[in-house]
Amino acid sequence: MLAYLLSRAAQFVVALVVASVVVFLLMSFLPGNAAQVALGTNATPEAVAALEAQYGLDEPPLIRYLQWVAGMLGGDFGTSYVTGAPITPVIIASVQVTAILVVCSIVVAVLIAVPLGTFAALEQRNWIGVTISALSQVGIAVPNFLAAIILVMIFSLQLGWFPSQGWMASIEGVGGFLARLVLPVVSLALVQAAILTRYVRSAVLDVMREDYIRTARAKGLTRTRALFVHGLRNAAIPVITVAGVQLATLLVGAVIIEQVFVIPGVGSELVRAVANRDLVTVQGIVMVLVMLVLIINFIVDLLYPIVDPRIRSAA
Amino acid sequence: MKTPRTTIWVAAAAAAALFLSACTAGASDPEGTQKDSMTIAFTAEPVNLDFTSTSGVAIPEALMDNVYESLVRVDGEGRIQPALAEEWDISEDRRTYTFRLQEGVTFSNGADFTAEDVKFSYERVQNEWKNPLKAKMDLVDSIEVVDDHTVKIALERPSNMWLYSLTTLVGAIFDTEGTTDLANEAIGTGPFAIEQFTRGQSIDYVARDDYWGDAPAVKKVQFKYFTDAVAASNALKSGEIDVISNLQAPELAGEFQSDEYQIVSGTTNGEVVLSMNNADGIFKDKAAREAVMHAIDRKAVLDTAWAGYGELIGSMVPPTDPYYEDLTGVWTYDPAKAKQKVEEAGIEGEEFAFAVPNLPYAQAISQIVSAQLEEVGLKAKVETQEFPAVWLDKTFTEHDYDMSVINHAEPRDILTVFSADYYIGYDDSTIKPIAEKADRGTEAEYIAGMKTIARTITEDAASNFLFLFPNLVVAKSDVKGVPANRVSDAFRIADLSWN
Numbered sequence: 001m002l003a004y005l006l007s008r009a010a011q012f013v014v015a016l017v018v019a020s021v022v023v024f025l026l027m028s029f030l031p032g033n034a035a036q037v038a039l040g041t042n043a044t045p046e047a048v049a050a051l052e053a054q055y056g057l058d059e060p061p062l063i064r065y066l067q068w069v070a071g072m073l074g075g076d077f078g079t080s081y082v083t084g085a086p087i088t089p090v091i092i093a094s095v096q097v098t099a100i101l102v103v104c105s106i107v108v109a110v111l112i113a114v115p116l117g118t119f120a121a122l123e124q125r126n127w128i129g130v131t132i133s134a135l136s137q138v139g140i141a142v143p144n145f146l147a148a149i150i151l152v153m154i155f156s157l158q159l160g161w162f163p164s165q166g167w168m169a170s171i172e173g174v175g176g177f178l179a180r181l182v183l184p185v186v187s188l189a190l191v192q193a194a195i196l197t198r199y200v201r202s203a204v205l206d207v208m209r210e211d212y213i214r215t216a217r218a219k220g221l222t223r224t225r226a227l228f229v230h231g232l233r234n235a236a237i238p239v240i241t242v243a244g245v246q247l248a249t250l251l252v253g254a255v256i257i258e259q260v261f262v263i264p265g266v267g268s269e270l271v272r273a274v275a276n277r278d279l280v281t282v283q284g285i286v287m288v289l290v291m292l293v294l295i296i297n298f299i300v301d302l303l304y305p306i307v308d309p310r311i312r313s314a315a
Numbered sequence: 316m317k318t319p320r321t322t323i324w325v326a327a328a329a330a331a332a333l334f335l336s337a338c339t340a341g342a343s344d345p346e347g348t349q350k351d352s353m354t355i356a357f358t359a360e361p362v363n364l365d366f367t368s369t370s371g372v373a374i375p376e377a378l379m380d381n382v383y384e385s386l387v388r389v390d391g392e393g394r395i396q397p398a399l400a401e402e403w404d405i406s407e408d409r410r411t412y413t414f415r416l417q418e419g420v421t422f423s424n425g426a427d428f429t430a431e432d433v434k435f436s437y438e439r440v441q442n443e444w445k446n447p448l449k450a451k452m453d454l455v456d457s458i459e460v461v462d463d464h465t466v467k468i469a470l471e472r473p474s475n476m477w478l479y480s481l482t483t484l485v486g487a488i489f490d491t492e493g494t495t496d497l498a499n500e501a502i503g504t505g506p507f508a509i510e511q512f513t514r515g516q517s518i519d520y521v522a523r524d525d526y527w528g529d530a531p532a533v534k535k536v537q538f539k540y541f542t543d544a545v546a547a548s549n550a551l552k553s554g555e556i557d558v559i560s561n562l563q564a565p566e567l568a569g570e571f572q573s574d575e576y577q578i579v580s581g582t583t584n585g586e587v588v589l590s591m592n593n594a595d596g597i598f599k600d601k602a603a604r605e606a607v608m609h610a611i612d613r614k615a616v617l618d619t620a621w622a623g624y625g626e627l628i629g630s631m632v633p634p635t636d637p638y639y640e641d642l643t644g645v646w647t648y649d650p651a652k653a654k655q656k657v658e659e660a661g662i663e664g665e666e667f668a669f670a671v672p673n674l675p676y677a678q679a680i681s682q683i684v685s686a687q688l689e690e691v692g693l694k695a696k697v698e699t700q701e702f703p704a705v706w707l708d709k710t711f712t713e714h715d716y717d718m719s720v721i722n723h724a725e726p727r728d729i730l731t732v733f734s735a736d737y738y739i740g741y742d743d744s745t746i747k748p749i750a751e752k753a754d755r756g757t758e759a760e761y762i763a764g765m766k767t768i769a770r771t772i773t774e775d776a777a778s779n780f781l782f783l784f785p786n787l788v789v790a791k792s793d794v795k796g797v798p799a800n801r802v803s804d805a806f807r808i809a810d811l812s813w814n
Contacts (some may be wrong), residue, residue, distance in 0.1 A: 032704030040370030042447035084498045097619045156553050164549040262546055264516050272515050276362055277704050
């Protein structure tokens with residue numbers, strides 16, 4: 001187990017180093033820079049050069065990279081070119097917002113997908129199963145921003161149940177917080193639920209064909225009971241894998257939903273930083289996202305032995 | 316290895332901790348649209364609160380006349396009015412301005428406003444500012460504090476432009492102690508103070524009790540920033556906001572044609588310019604530029620690209636400037652003539668680079684303009700550029716383009732945009748001496764001179780002035796005081812009230 005953890009930790013570090021180099025290189029290929037953007041259409045070349053020097057953009061790339069990495073090792077993501085303020089608190093605040101959004105979405109998606117997928121597998125041959133299957137196919141095809149627009153039109157503009165946009169911290173009012181959370185979460189969750197439903201369905205179908213289910217049926221259990229007692233845990237493994245991948249995708253995929261609903265999450269922060277060529281902020285956010293994705297993968301790996309004792313004993 | 320059950324509890328506890336810590340995430344955005352508060356939607360968000368170091372319209376739009384005030388301001392018809400200066404004299408040689416300042420004025424930090432603050436603020440423009448607009452203060456030779464409420468400013472030479480430039484952000488008055496953290500804290504003499512600035516989202520203003528002028532009718536105001544015009548219009552429909560300060564998708568205006576809403580359409584200082592590279596490439600030849608002038612049906616462009624909102628101007632001057640003249644007749648839509656010019660220039664079918672910023676109006680314009688150019692044998696190769704970063708880099712700085720389209724939104728910017736080293740690369744040898752003479756002359760001479768300049772630039776086919784960007788405000792019908800025209804860089808909250 002210790003060796004396992006150590007090798008995971010080593011992978012983690014290597015991935016971070018590679019990511020930091022890639023992110024930094026990509027940023028230096030982006031045309032335009034923060035000084036030009038800050039000074040706009042009245043800029044003179046001298047003024048731009050002076051501001052570049054102030055931002056430290058005139059230093060060689062290697063020096064800038066090393067300064068950046070050294071800062072991060074000390075927990076300091078640097079100072080934004082644009083605001084002159086430290087980046088770390090900005091990242092922490094926006095990651096929290098996105099985390100709420102993403103975690104709620106995946107929970108809702110799982111709550112929808114597991115019963116629906118199981119049901120679709122059990123009722124595979126009749127019209128209910130086919131309908132669920134078809135609907136999930138449609139759900140996969142709908143991009144989440146379109147879902148968002150339709151939901152806003154119905155539940156916000158027509159029915160007036162929820163605000164059409166915005167965000168409120170729960171400390172300022174739990175009601176307002178939840179009301180603003182519903183539409184973005186549902187927009188994100190619907191598509192993920194559709195994808196997940198298909199995986200649950202096929203996982204359950206696979207399990208149903210296993211010998212131990214047949215044995216359980218032979219002992220007199222009903223099909224449903226055999227599945228619930230012996231099947232579901234086995235079906236969970238592939239579903240967890242997919243949900244883990246989805247969680248990572250959602251983290252980045254929330255960008256568009258955050259734009260549509262004007263939510264101050266990590267996606268909005270990233271888009272803004274890229275537009276302003278506030279590269280230290282972009283690099284910081286991307287590194288945090290990379291870290292989160294790696295952590296999610298790690299947690300997923302840890303979940304396998306919990307769900308499946310065979311993996312536990314193998315490890 | 317822990318037992319599975321313990322691990323699950325640990326995971327649950329971690330999730331709960333995340334949720335609780337997230338309670339403060341993104342704190343902002345208080346609820347409430349009582350009748351002493353108002354929420355107004357904007358598009359361009361300020362990245363910080365410091366227009367002394369950051370360009371762009373967003374910061375002055377939020378702060379000028381609301382938080383910061385100048386000695387003078389400009390009214391809806393483009394006339395200069397007193398603000399922090401109650402009156403001023405201009406010396407015989409028109410080089411020295413003596414301003415008599417309002418008394419009993421305080422800053423939002425409690426400090427008194429005196430002549431020292433004027434001297435401090437305007438010398439600071441010259442010495443500390445990074446915003447290139449600071450050049451407008453270059454003319455100032457000396458600033459003398461006569462007494463607490465009188466200040467004498469001497470210019471190097473007479474200038475008609477200078478007093479007007481005080482109505483823009485360079486005229487803003489700062490407290491001598493109030494410039495330590497401009498990016499995050501704005502301290503001014505205006506009717507409002509900033510209660511909270513949530514970057515990327517909103518600015519909350521609260522009316523000051525100790526404001527020297529008339530108390531504003533609305534006590535609490537929020538500017539809320541929407542990058543997406545549809546999101547803003549949804550928010551207005553569902554009642555979450557009260558005003559959209561400038562609708563960036565005019566096709567949505569139709570949805571607000573009811574008694575519940577009012578649509579106000581007026582002028583701005585933004586000329587939407589189909590700019591051509593005069594210094595290099597295919598449009599260095601005047602005949603080629605003339606072809607473009609005749610090829611474009613500006614009325615059709617306005618109707619198609621911006622739903623007909625806006626005004627045809629034909630020059631770089633909006634109707635609210637004193638030297639405006641209707642020059643829409645100089646170049647008429649005449650495809651036959653355009654074809655003739657294309658032949659004359661020998662550029663038929665030659666591809667040229669059309670750099671289009673990824674802004675809604677520019678994207679819409681580029682399509683119809685390309686089609687109209689194609690009709691007369693001009694072949695535009697459209698390249699969409701991210702705005703601002705890529706456009707500023709490639710087109711504006713590197714001049715690596717033949718044609719572009721952009722809204723030049725600064726007030727009275729004709730001489731800046733058509734100076735030789737600007738990205739259009741206009742040969743300004745004819746207009747430069749006229750401009751200098753006009754600026755030194757009497758007001759009548761100034762107006763006459765500037766008219767000549769505007770006409771010269773248009774006649775040179777330096778660029779095609781497509782239309783004047785409209786000030787398209789959509790508001791709930793019981794909002795009062797929505798100004799039709801946006802003639803300054805400020806959005807004045809104090810003018811607004813509820814019916």
